[in-house]
Each structure stands twice: as C-alpha cells, then as structure tokens.
Amino acid sequence: MADTFDLVILGSGPGGYVAAIRASQLGLKVAIVERERLGGICLNWGCIPTKALLRTSEIYHYMQNAESYGLKADNVGFDLAKVVDRSRKVAGQLNAGVKGLMKKNKVTVVEGVGTVTAKGKLSVKQGDKTVELEAKNIIVATGARARDLPFAKADGKTIWTYRHAMVPTEMPTKLLVIGSGAIGVEFASFYNDMGADVTIVEMLPRILPVEDEEVSAFMDKALTKQGITLLTGTGLEGLAPSGSGVTAKIKHKDGKVVEETFSHAIVAIGIVPNTENIGLEALGVETDRGHIKTDGYGRTNVDGIWAIGDVTGAPWLAHKASHEGIIAVEKIAGGSPHQMDKANIPGCTYSRPQVASVGMTEAKAKEAGYELKVGKFPFIGNGKAIALGEAEGFVKTVFDAKTGELLGAHMVGAEVTELIQGYVVARQLETTEAELMETVFAHPTLSEMMHESVLAAYGRAIHY
Template identity: 75%
Template structure:
C-alpha cells in the first residue's frame, strides 16, 4: 500500500533538501528520499569538505610564510590524518544539521534508492525492503557524479576522483590534475600549498576556461609562480597505475607525446548527471545529453514530475539548485514566482588566489553586440589588501557603454568569493554605473576595489 504525500523529493542535496523545507513551510506533507547521506554531494563530498581542506592549506601557507608578518614559526608541518579528520568532521556536523532541519519541519526521510514507476509514484528500495510513495508532485534532485576518463577509471589508490582526493591516505609527492575547472584548480591549489609538486593538464587553450580571459591569464601566471606546471591545449592519452606510481602519456600543444610519471592523479574533467535507473525512460521524460529537460519552474514534459539542480544541466552549482528548488515549490503552491533564469548566478573558485564572477565576460558581452566600457582595479592599489599581505589580484567590471548596465564582474584575489555578491545584488536590482559610483564603500576594506573598478570604467579611478 502506497504512503501518500503532497510532495516527494528524490535526492537530498542542496536543491532537494531546501525544496523540501520550503514545501513544509507552505504546509505540504513532504517525503525526501536519499540513498546515501542527507545533504548530498555538496555537503558530504563537495563544497563544504573541500573548503575545510582549503582552509587548512591556507593556514599552512601562512605558517610557512610567517616571517613575512614578523612572526616566527619553527618548521611548520602537518598530520594528514588530522587534516582529513577535520574536513570530515565539518561535513558530519552539517549532515547532522540537515537531519535536524528535516525533523524540525516534520519531513519524512526515506532511506533507499528511489525509482519513478508512474506519474505521481515512486518506489524506494533498501535491501529487501520496498516502500511505495505517492504524491501529485515528485521533484527529482539526484545530482551528478564525477566523469571518468574513458580509458582510465579511478581506482581510489593512485588515480582519484574528487571523493578520493578529499580523503587521502598519503600525501602525493608529484600530482597530476587532469582538468582545470573549479574542482581541478581547487585541488591543485590545496595539494600544492601542502607541498606536492603539481602539474595541471587542460585540453582547452586556457585554465578556468569559463572565466574571463584576463582572469584565466592571471591565474595561470600566479599558479606557475607558486611552482605548478600548467599545460594548456594538451590532453592525457593514456593513464596507467602499477599500484605505486601513475604513468601518463600527455600530448602537448605542439603535438608531441610525452611520458611522465606521477605519484597520484586526479581526474577532474566534469560530471555526469545521475539519471540512470531512476525511471526516466519508462515514463518518457525528455533528456538532453543525459540531463533532464525542464522549464523555468522545473517542470518536465510529464505532468507532476519536476527536476532541479545538477541533473538538469549547467551551471552545476549548489546555490543554483537551491534557488531552482524554491522556485519550483513556490510554483507548485500557486504563488506565481518569477521563472528561474541563469543570467545572474555567481561562480566561485576557492583556490589561492580565489576567483569569482557574475554575468558576462568581456568576450561574451562583445559577442552579444554590446558596446562596452571596461574597468580594472588591482589589489596593489588597495590599503586593506596590502595590510593583509594579499596584494596580488584585480577586479574587472564590464558595462554597457550606452546604458550603463553592469553586464559582468570578474575578480581574482583574496576573499573575492565573499565580495562577488555585491555585484550580483547590483545586477539583480538593475543598478547602473551611476548608482554604483554614488554608493559609499567603507574604508579600509577590500570592497573599495569594487567601487574603484566601476570608477575606472569611466576614467574616474581615484587610487590608481
């Protein structure tokens, strides 16, 4: 006999559990289905534990350069087991927090593997037990998983995905990172700061290829200065492990194939949506290259079945999934929300230095036909950045020359992942360059560079 609900959510990541909470707030009877741990990949194996690791490497970097601040640290070192334990502890604390939120909002948590069996029906299997759930609305939020190289699957010992890279048993001596998106660059940054010799291989012509070209160029220059080897326009054609080392055949930009040995390798070439064996084909739910096709309210082509988050396609970001979830629930409740759009989603990379952006790059703005004005302001011109010992980086703003619309903002440097939301709010409120120029920014702060970058676009920068 089926258990009846107003809404069943399949997957408890930042899209699924946020949607479930909002639905419960709107007095819906909600069940959420999860086969692993509440919080999904982001909380357990992605956003949160990686930031804990990166915080450790940041502090270790400062310890190793204590003399720059007039401090003395004798031979800074670390215990890898404790580093990993702290990261897992942070994840565990937040997992417990999500459990608490489910209980607080009276959401039924169903453990097991869910599969759509008909519109409005979901079967959940846990061992020998099967539970049948029924609801007029089912929300699919199954997320995504790491993509393997077709010729080399991760073994967890020497060839890693992001999951393996978060719980290393030994510290890599010489590390190969395949792929230079946010995940690849973050792990490269962590392991380099912890002492590994890191090589990044990227098929495209620049690292962080979705970012503005000026940001990518600055990041490559900075990472090389930190000691990393960066190979762009290159590809790994073969990857083999003998249990002790990893041998890679790398085709360089010049077309030469070189054989190199590494202690470990991380595969960070993207993700694959978790759409297998959840009943999509049987119900005729449309997909595009594996991702579920949805409209601005998360609706699929089958009435009563919606989808949100990574399973629906890029950008693959937790905050995008959460917002999609809220929009979908508000729409189910008849509250007439604005349909979800991707034009104003900030992106962040938590490496050293950090990278953050929102809106159009300079190239995309030109492609869209805008006449543009560009503003740039370097960290070296900011008193707070100099005082922090973080004078490397810059902020770039892109405006429509005719209307003053803020088309995009791009940052690289210390704490820019915290600064970017200022520009996201400005874009959401349709602020013009004049609004931003007349806004008073506190001194001394890093945020003053945001103001100066706007002024720079119009030839009015004061401090550089």
C-alpha cells in the same frame, strides 16, 4: 498501502533539502528520499569538506610565510590524517544540521534507493524491503557524479576522483590534475600548498576556461609562480597504474606524446548526471546528453515530474540547485515565482588566489554586440589588501556603454568569493553604474575595489 504526500523529492542535496524546507513552509506534506547521506554530494563530499581542506592549506601557507608578518613559526608541519579528519567532522556537523532541519520542518525522510514507477508514484528499496510513496508532484534532485576517463577508471589508489582526493591516506609526491575547471584548480592549489609537485593538464587553450580571459591569464601566472606546472592546449592519451604510481601519455601542443610518471592523478573532467535507473525513461522524460530538460520553473515535459540541480545541466553549482528548488516548490504551491535567470548565478573557485564572477565576460559581451565600458582596479591600489599582505589580484567590471547596465563582474584575489555577492545583488536589482558610483563603501575594506572598478570604467578611479 502507499504513504501519500503532496510532494516527494528524490535526492537530499542542496537542491532537494532546500526544496523540502520551502515546501513545508508553504504548507505542503513533504517526503524526501535519500540513498546515502542527507545533504548530498555538496555537503558530504563536495563544497563544504573541500573548503575545510583549503582552509587548512591556506593556514599552512601562512605559517610557512610567518616572517613576512613579523612572526616566527618554526618546524612547521602537518598530520594528514588529522587534516582529513577535520574536514570529515565539518561535513558530519552539517549533515547532522540537515537532519535537524528536516525534523524541525516536519519533512518525512525515507532512506533508500528511489525509483519513479509511474506519474505520482515512487518506490523506495530499503535492502529486502520496499516502501511505496504517492504524491501529486515529484521533484528529481539526484545530482551528478564524477566523469571517468574512457581509458582509465578511477581506482581510489593512484587514480582519484574528487571523492578520493578529499580523503587521502597518503600525501602525493608528484600529482597530475586532469582538467582545470574549478574542481581541478582547487585540488591543485590544496596539494601544491601542502607540498606536492603538481602538474595540471588542460586540453583547452587556457585554465579556468569559463572565466574572463584576463582572469585566466592572471591565474596562469599566479599558479606558475607558486610552482604548479600548467600544460594548456594539451591532451591526455593514456593513463595507467605503473608500479607505485601512474604513467601518463601527454600530448603536447607540438603534437609530441611524452610519457611521464606521477605518484597520483586526479581526474576532474566534468560530471555525469544521475538520471539512469530511476524510472525516467519509461515515463518519457526528455533529456539532453543525460541531463533532464526543464523550463524556467523546473517542470519537465511530463506532468507532475519536476527536476532541479546538477541533474538539469550547467552551471553545476549548489546555490543554483537551491534556488531552482525554491522556484519549483513555489510554482507547485500555486505561487508566481520568477523563472531562473542563470546570468545572475555567481561562480566561485576557492583556490589561492580565489576567483569569482557573475554575468558576461568581456569577450561574451562583445560577441553579443554590446558597446562596452570596462573598468579594472588592482589589489595593489587597496589599503586593506596591502595591510593583509594580499596585494595580488584585480576587480573587473563590464558595463553596457549605452544604458549603464552591469553586464558582468570578474575578480581574482583574496576573499573575492565573498565580495562577488555585491555585484550579484546589483544585477538582481538591475542597478546601473550611477547607483554603484553613488554608493558609499566602508574604508578600509577590500570592497572598495569594487567601487573603484566601477569608477575606472568611466575614467573616474581615485586611487590608481
């Protein structure tokens, strides 16, 4: 006899477990199926533990530069095993927190490998045992995994994915990072600050290619200044273990292929959605290059089957998954939620310096036919930034010149991943330049640069 629920969620990442909590709040009887650890990739192997590592490298950087703050820190070093252990403990603490939330919200947790066997039916394999579940609605929140190079699969020894890079048993001496999206740049930043000789290879013309061009250009200079070698417009034609390291065949802009040996390589070239072998094909669920096609509420083309998070496509972000989960559940419960607006989803890169953005880049806004007002304000013009010793970076805002609509905001510098939310709220509230100009920003704060950037777009900047 199958256990019956109003909703079964396949996958407990930031999309799945948030959806489960909201469903319980709305009075639905909910079960969540997880094959590994509650919290999914983000909590256990992604967002959270990587930020713990990056915090370590940030502090290590400050310790090495203590004199600039009038401090002394002699014989600075680190214990790699303890660095990794701290990161894993942070993930473990949050995993336990999700378990507590499931219990508090009376969500039934079913451990095992789930497969959708028919509309409203799901089978969970638990070793030699199989559990059958039934539900009016099923949400697929199975996430994604790292994409391998077609000619060199990660071995966990010298060729790493992000999962291997988070739990190193040895410190790379000469590291190749393949791909310059957020994951690639974050790991490059971490390992560079910890003392590795780092090279980034990117086949596109610039690093962080989804960001505003001025942000990419700034990051290029900043990372180069830190000692990272950046090879843009460059291809990788081969990667193979070689002795105690790896040998890469790198095709440079001029077409010349050069062989170079590294101690380790991190492959950060994107993700593959986890849509195989979970029963979607038999039901006729439509996909696009492996990603499940959904409407603005998370509905698929098959009645009663919903999908959220990385499995549905870009942007592959935890907060996008969580919001999609809430929208889907509220729709299932008979509510009238707003459809997902991907233009209001912020993107963050937690490197040194940090990068954050929301909405259109200047180039995209021009392509869309807008007449623009663009403002820019540098960190060097902000008192708090100077006091922090973090005077490199800028805030950029892009407005529709005709209506004053905030089309996009782009930041690079210290703590911008925290600052960006101000502009996200502004876009959600459909705020114009007038309201932003009239808003009082506390002094001294980094957030004052947000105000000054808006003022600068209209020729009214005060401090620069």
